[in-house]
Amino acid sequence: MRKILIVECIQEVSSFNPMRGGYDNFEVQRGEAMLKQRALNTSIGGALGVFAERADIAVVPAMSARSGSAGLLMEDAWQRVRQELLDSVAAAKDGVDAIYFSLHGAMAAEGELDPEGALLEAVRQMVGPRVPIVISLDLHGILTDRMLRQIDALALYHTYPHVDFADTGIRAARLLLALLDGAAPPSIVRVTIPALVRGDELITRTGCYGDIIRECQRLEREGTARAAGVMIGNPFTDVPELCSQVIIVADDAAKAEREAIRLAEEFWANRARMQGKFIALPRAIAQAEVMAGPVLFTDAADATSSGATGDSNLILRALLEAGSRRKVLLQIVDAPAAAAAHRAGVGATIDVTLGGTCDPARFAPLPVRARVRLLSDGRARLETMGALLEAGPSAVLEFGTVTAVVMSRSVSLFDRAMYYANGCNPRDYDTIILKSPHAEFAMYDAWVEKNFNIDIPGATSANLPTLGHRICARPMYPLDPDVSFTPLAVRYQRAR
Numbered sequence: 001m002r003k004i005l006i007v008e009c010i011q012e013v014s015s016f017n018p019m020r021g022g023y024d025n026f027e028v029q030r031g032e033a034m035l036k037q038r039a040l041n042t043s044i045g046g047a048l049g050v051f052a053e054r055a056d057i058a059v060v061p062a063m064s065a066r067s068g069s070a071g072l073l074m075e076d077a078w079q080r081v082r083q084e085l086l087d088s089v090a091a092a093k094d095g096v097d098a099i100y101f102s103l104h105g106a107m108a109a110e111g112e113l114d115p116e117g118a119l120l121e122a123v124r125q126m127v128g129p130r131v132p133i134v135i136s137l138d139l140h141g142i143l144t145d146r147m148l149r150q151i152d153a154l155a156l157y158h159t160y161p162h163v164d165f166a167d168t169g170i171r172a173a174r175l176l177l178a179l180l181d182g183a184a185p186p187s188i189v190r191v192t193i194p195a196l197v198r199g200d201e202l203i204t205r206t207g208c209y210g211d212i213i214r215e216c217q218r219l220e221r222e223g224t225a226r227a228a229g230v231m232i233g234n235p236f237t238d239v240p241e242l243c244s245q246v247i248i249v250a251d252d253a254a255k256a257e258r259e260a261i262r263l264a265e266e267f268w269a270n271r272a273r274m275q276g277k278f279i280a281l282p283r284a285i286a287q288a289e290v291m292a293g294p295v296l297f298t299d300a301a302d303a304t305s306s307g308a309t310g311d312s313n314l315i316l317r318a319l320l321e322a323g324s325r326r327k328v329l330l331q332i333v334d335a336p337a338a339a340a341a342h343r344a345g346v347g348a349t350i351d352v353t354l355g356g357t358c359d360p361a362r363f364a365p366l367p368v369r370a371r372v373r374l375l376s377d378g379r380a381r382l383e384t385m386g387a388l389l390e391a392g393p394s395a396v397l398e399f400g401t402v403t404a405v406v407m408s409r410s411v412s413l414f415d416r417a418m419y420y421a422n423g424c425n426p427r428d429y430d431t432i433i434l435k436s437p438h439a440e441f442a443m444y445d446a447w448v449e450k451n452f453n454i455d456i457p458g459a460t461s462a463n464l465p466t467l468g469h470r471i472c473a474r475p476m477y478p479l480d481p482d483v484s485f486t487p488l489a490v491r492y493q494r495a496r
Contacts, residue, residue, distance in 0.1 A: 007089055008063070009081070011067040011104055013071060014234075068304070074110055078111070117150075135155075137156050152185055152186075188247065194243060200438075238471045289322075295431055295432075297454055311356060313332060328401055328430070337357075349371050351369050375393075378390060381417060437462065
């Protein structure tokens with residue numbers, strides 16, 4: 001019986017979010033509690049299914065720490081998460097034959113801008129050079145040199161919007177089992193690209209980025225690569241190694257280098273195409289007013305799933321000032337307003353302000369007189385992966401033609417889970433505000449007349465040059481006007 005230790009640390013941050021993240025952002029599972037992910041569309045869930053197929057494999061669950069996206073993690077919170085994760089590994093590592101580490105890759109903390117690298121380095125020191133370590137990463141992660149020097153292989157998400165969480169865990173688990181079964185350690189080839197991208201062309205179902213990802217999948221399926229992908233980083237995580245990069249895991253390193261360079265050149269040629277395409281808010285409102293069907297206003301600048309605060313009221317304010325007659329549905333993070341609604345009770349009329357409680361430098365509080373339609377505990381499950389959302393005490397407020405789902409805490413809002421959990425069906429409204437860069441096609445785009453990608457300020461604005469990067473390597477497209485690129489393949493291989 002061979003033992004595989006599993007451990008997980010998932011968080012994505014925006015360096016431009018003024019609110020620091022804390023330990024309470026994390027949902028922690030210890031030991032056997034991690035096995036609850038078996039039926040979920042998560043990387044751990046997918047890997048557990050693969051390991052369960054083998055009678056000679058025993059799973060040793062250590063600890064999972066999963067956080068919603070947030071601002072930079074506070075130093076004390078990082079130290080606590082780090083110590084608890086490493087303590088759990090230390091307690092379970094004896095007799096372990098391999099390690100699967102599920103990561104996001106776009107984490108950052110006060111005093112440690114490469115937390116994933118720090119964790120992998122510490123785990124490698126604990127278990128020594130002979131134990132294979134395979135990781136999985138979000139394609140929005142930042143894979144660093146420090147990380148690459150600790151691992152034997154990796155698997156990456158292939159879809160955006162993400163739906164292949166479990167599939168990525170499955171691919172990572174199979175890589176790890178192959179190493180346990182005697183396969184030679186592969187080479188990991190990386191080509192870094194000085195470009196940050198954001199926009200509709202990144203939707204893998206329809207965009208040019210998806211064409212490149214399908215080339216990576218072809219390399220995997222035909223056997224040229226054990227794993228391949230293109231990481232676009234999280235452009236809001238301002239850290240030294242932020243970039244886009246091609247990653248190929250293969251036995252034939254020379255061929256992998258040629259393929260990685262080819263894909264990097266194709267990506268670079270499309271860098272301008274893979275930028276955000278926006279519409280000014282006044283124009284979007286004017287066009288929406290004369291449309292017959294429902295419309296979606298995409299507030300990518302306040303995307304909570306990318307690390308924004310969720311308290312932007314800019315679209316709401318503009319709709320009110322324009323005198324919009326359309327039925328509006330929106331979500332907003334405002335703990336004081338939610339608390340006032342809970343104190344008053346269903347049916348009460350309350351005077352509150354909405355927005356600007358987390359990021360007042362960008363968003364001024366908006367006074368409203370509203371009727372409390374519904375109160376909830378703010379719990380829901382994501383449609384896409386079944387993960388639990390806990391937005392804290394929440395309320396549905398109505399004023400004029402507006403229905404607002406008001407939450408106490410930021411949670412991922414890229415699907416409809418929080419709307420449904422609070423008794424709101426987006427199809428019943430004329431204008432729906434989505435705090436996300438994108439959603440699954442069937443959730444909105446399949447039935448709205450138009451999806452307006454609004455150009456407004458926020459901690460996750462796709463108008464990247466407006467954010468104010470200070471730490472990432474420069475020059476970097478599109479932050480700098482003149483950026484040249486000559487692809488260079490770097491090879492990593494751990495000898496055991």
